[in-house]
Amino acid sequence: EAQVTQNPRYLITVTGKKLTVTCSxxxxxxxxxxxxxxPGLGLRQIYYSMNVEVxxxxxxxxxxxxxxxxKRNFPLILESPSPNQTSLYFCASSLQGxxxxxGPGTRLTVL
Amino acid sequence: xxxxxxNSGPLSVPEGAIxxxxxxxxxxxSQSFFWYRQYSGKSPELIMSIYSNGDKEDGRFTxxxxxxxxxxxxxxxxxxxxxxxxxxCAVTGTGNQFYFGTGTSLTVIP
Numbered sequence: 001e002a003q004v005t006q007n008p009r010y011l012i013t014v015t016g017k018k019l020t021v022t023c024s025x026x027x028x029x030x031x032x033x034x035x036x037x038x039p040g041l042g043l044r045q046i047y048y049s050m051n052v053e054v055x056x057x058x059x060x061x062x063x064x065x066x067x068x069x070x071k072r073n074f075p076l077i078l079e080s081p082s083p084n085q086t087s088l089y090f091c092a093s094s095l096q097g098x099x100x101x102x103g104p105g106t107r108l109t110v111l
Numbered sequence: 112x113x114x115x116x117x118n119s120g121p122l123s124v125p126e127g128a129i130x131x132x133x134x135x136x137x138x139x140x141s142q143s144f145f146w147y148r149q150y151s152g153k154s155p156e157l158i159m160s161i162y163s164n165g166d167k168e169d170g171r172f173t174x175x176x177x178x179x180x181x182x183x184x185x186x187x188x189x190x191x192x193x194x195x196x197x198x199x200c201a202v203t204g205t206g207n208q209f210y211f212g213t214g215t216s217l218t219v220i221p
Contacts, residue, residue, distance in 0.1 A: 031207065033209065035211075040213065041213065042199070042211050042212060042213035042214060043155070043199065043201075043211035044211070045208060045209050045210070045211075048207065048208065048209075050207060056206060056207075056208070058208055058209075059208070059210070090154055090155070097203070097207035098143055098160065099145065099157050099160050100145075100157065100209070101157070102154040102155050102156070103154060104153075104154055105153075105154050
């Protein structure tokens, strides 16, 4: 089944404790992206990647890191999480930066 | 700052009616336009994509694009209660970056 998977789905952590949210797609898509969704602010793009070893900042990259060492994986790293990074995170992929397929989401709470 | 504006709603229509959802965008260089549907607690799901001026129809859905007016819309014909969701408009900027509106909440009343 063609899909985008994210892990974990739910995470509660404390300020400053490094964490990684994994994202994987099995559709051989070139483009992958991370978004955060907050009430009243909608979906905002954090980082995106057009291909392996190519990453670019989206609208809200501060406090986040990403890497694209393999085509199928695009992990999101929070080196020192803060409470304002409490949000619902979505990973998405598309063939060439057009129609995106979204993962199920990761709900992160930073205390 | 690129902007995508949508009426937040809520928009309520009776079952069987036409629901009309609107979106404006600020970047004249935007080339690709998308409508996503998001049920409460779920991830966004692609409904329509449109790349050139005019109408594009897919089943009960019609997307309309007017680049001169920087306007894209989604019409849902014969609305069903299962269409009740939040509809997100998305556009691409330069460099393949995506910008989403905050969404319009639609309720279809049986």
